[in-house]
Amino acid sequence: MMFNEAAGKEDVVHLSIGQPDFDTPAPVIEAMVQALHEGKTRYALDSGVPEFREAIGGYYERTQGIQVHPEEVLVTDGAVEAITLTLQAFISPGDEVILLEPAFVVYAPFIQMIGGVPVSVVTRVEDGYIPDPGEVEAAVTPRTRMILVNSPCNPTGSTYPVQVLRELAAVARRHGLLLGSDEVYEQLVYDQEGNYPSMLTLEPDRDRLFVFHSLSKTYAMTGIRVGWVVTGHSNWRLLQKLHTFTTTVANTPGQWAGIEALTGDQSFISPMVSEYRERRNLALDLLQDIPHLSSYTPGGAFYIFPRYDLDLDADTFCLRLLEEARVCCIPGTGFGDSCRRAFRISYAVGPDTIREGLRRIRQWLTRF
Ligand SMILES: Cc1ncc(COP(=O)(O)O)c(C=O)c1O
Structure with missing residues (x-):
């Protein structure tokens, strides 16, 4: 089944983004x-x-x-x-x-x-x-x-x-x-x-x-x-x-x-890194005890790559997550054969988006 993005666009939480949401200086x-x-x-x-x-x-x-x-x-x-x-x-x-x-x-x-x-x-x-x-x-x-x-x-x-x-x-x-x-x-x-x-x-x-x-x-x-x-x-x-x-x-x-x-002036880097760190910590807090997921503490970039224990390949998992919970994440599939039960969360988004996305993921996974 194809996901109709136009129909539900405004309601999709994107945790899929692979680039900074900060402005170019x-x-x-x-x-x-x-x-x-x-x-x-x-x-x-x-x-x-x-x-x-x-x-x-x-x-x-x-x-x-x-x-x-x-x-x-x-x-x-x-x-x-x-x-x-x-x-x-x-x-x-x-x-x-x-x-x-x-x-x-x-x-x-x-x-x-x-x-x-x-x-x-x-x-x-x-x-x-x-x-x-x-x-x-x-x-x-x-x-x-x-x-x-x-x-x-x-x-x-x-x-x-x-x-x-x-x-x-x-x-x-x-x-x-x-x-x-x-x-x-x-x-x-x-x-x-x-x-x-x-x-x-x-x-x-x-x-x-x-x-x-x-x-x-x-x-x-x-x-x-x-x-x-x-x-x-x-x-x-x-x-x-x-x-x-x-x-x-x-x-x-x-x-x-x-x-x-x-x-030029590098003084924006330290507050930016602090903000990413806070977002990472927020996401890790919210990921704790979500059923079916195993996580860890990533030390850098702006990604977390949890594994899950459900019998669903990563493409199906992410498509259903999108259709049923309206959260967009990246399936593990493209990152190697060992990643068929994993997905990528990006925290290159504001804290409200992180909170809402992880609330939906928790609610969705609780149903399995
Ligand atoms: C590990 C890694 N290497 C390289 C790149 C690409 O960087 P660039 O935009 O400089 O080509 C990315 C972009 O996501 C990346 O994650």
């Missing part, structure tokens, strides 16, 4: 408008506006205390382009890429599209979806080429302890593997003192490391499409060629906005 918008007025509307250098690449280096120096040279930074059309370029450039048909499941929806299908083999190491709700590096090492075969890590994670929000990140890097190093680290939620971390470490601080060999990041989440700029990859310069040259022959160049005025984002 006003100075960032002003910088972009100014860039447009100044005629910065043409192709930039294919590797990125030099001042923006400098600003990305400055960002890592300020937040992580490490040096990143502009020659190690390629500016892309969001983090997704950074990830897919890297996979296209370095994964050959038959190569295995280890993913930690549940995994962001882009990874496995894209690896398959280019003839690679995604190999999932499943993480469990009872462990807060934190991986066991020993299980990751056990999944390494002679065909393994890369381990792809995403912490804080979409869809679980799980934020790996530093020691786990360190051990994952060590597994990659011991086996001479490439290591990809998707860090788009790096600043949205709730239980950690100080800055959450980038893999750049844990793995010194940038010839094996690819760090993916973007302006999308911290600066609420998902539609502007500006991201980057940091890697050793020899990898960079290959990525730059592929980028030139496919995308050509990332959004030029968006990169000028990015300079303001990374070098």
